[in-house]
Amino acid sequence: MVEIEYEQIRMPLIGDDAPSFTAVTTQGQINFPEDYKGKWVILFSHPADFTPVCTTEFMTFASMQEEFREMNTELIGLSIDSVFSHIAWLKRIEEKIEYKGMKNLEIKFPVIEDLKMDVAKKYGMIQPKASTTQAVRAVFIIDPEAKIRTILYYPQSTGRNMQEIKRIVTALQKNAAEKVATPANWTPGDDVIIPAPNSMEAVKERIGKPEENMYCLDWFLCLKKDSKM
Numbered sequence: 001m002v003e004i005e006y007e008q009i010r011m012p013l014i015g016d017d018a019p020s021f022t023a024v025t026t027q028g029q030i031n032f033p034e035d036y037k038g039k040w041v042i043l044f045s046h047p048a049d050f051t052p053v054c055t056t057e058f059m060t061f062a063s064m065q066e067e068f069r070e071m072n073t074e075l076i077g078l079s080i081d082s083v084f085s086h087i088a089w090l091k092r093i094e095e096k097i098e099y100k101g102m103k104n105l106e107i108k109f110p111v112i113e114d115l116k117m118d119v120a121k122k123y124g125m126i127q128p129k130a131s132t133t134q135a136v137r138a139v140f141i142i143d144p145e146a147k148i149r150t151i152l153y154y155p156q157s158t159g160r161n162m163q164e165i166k167r168i169v170t171a172l173q174k175n176a177a178e179k180v181a182t183p184a185n186w187t188p189g190d191d192v193i194i195p196a197p198n199s200m201e202a203v204k205e206r207i208g209k210p211e212e213n214m215y216c217l218d219w220f221l222c223l224k225k226d227s228k229m
Contacts, residue, residue: 011124014151018043018142019122025110026086030076033146040073040169041142044160045125045135049081049089053137053159058093060162062105072144073169075109079135080120083113127153141169143176178227189226196220 012019018041022031033041044061046054061075068075079086090107097103112119114135120126125135137160141150149172154160171182174192181193194214197203203219216222 012122012140012148012151014148016148018140018146018148019119021119021122023112023114023119024083025076025112026083026090027108027110030110030112032076033142036074036142036146038072038144040071040144040173041076041140042068042073042165042169043076043078043123043140043142045078045120045123045138047134047137047156048079049085050092053157054079055089055093055097056099057159057162058090058107059097059099059102059105061109062093062107063102064162064166065108067166068169071166071169071173077109077111078114078119078125079111080114080117082115083111086111086113139165141165141172143172174226180224183223191223192226194222194224196222 018033020032020034022029032043046057048054058077061077065075081089090111094105094107114120117126117135120135123138123140125138127136134156137154137156137158139150139152139154139160140148143149150168152160152165167187170188171186174180174182178192179195181195183190183193186192194211197206197219206216206222207219210216210222211224214222214224
């Protein structure tokens with residue numbers, strides 16, 4: 001029986017500094033994180049150009065790119081393909097394909113050429129039991145301080161839910177701005193969770209003098225009406 005040796009790669013974790021890199025892309029060279037200071041970033045990988053699931057994902061991301069920019073959020077794509085392959089594929093998407101009413105989309109965000117898998121390995125996007133030559137379907141949400149705030153992985157057969165990715169960015173931005181948490185199935189406009197008190201005195205104060213618009217289901221579970229960011 002032949003044993004396969006896998007290269008040991010430390011995968012970045014939530015809260016880590018996002019690994020830095022310089023890369024050739026469809027929008028020219030980028031230096032990360034220097035070129036994205038003060039911005040939120042969605043760095044995502046796809047298995048290969050000219051593949052069906054990835055095509056629907058890129059079209060959906062392209063249809064939402066202005067929404068993300070309004071949220072101070074930039075998109076960066078990546079696969080183990082050449083920039084020439086990326087360009088040919090993106091042109092085909094922009095000029096030839098219509099999906100769910102989306103067509104003639106201009107893909108403005110950069111897509112990284114990563115033929116040597118340098119960036120993919122730094123981010124744990126190469127997972128040998130899935131493929132040694134293709135990136136998995138990964139998403140990294142990175143904050144303006146270049147800290148990794150969310151990591152998502154999807155199997156090759158399952159396309160990503162872009163509205164969920166947008167929801168996560170919205171929730172992270174609300175947490176950063178207001179120091180609140182978001183409950184299960186939260187969507188913008190829903191009530192948000194106030195952090196639990198961390199001392200007996202704080203518990204008494206919360207019970208005795210609740211904040212305006214706040215209501216408690218128990219001393220440790222209090223919510224308030226959402227405020228628009």
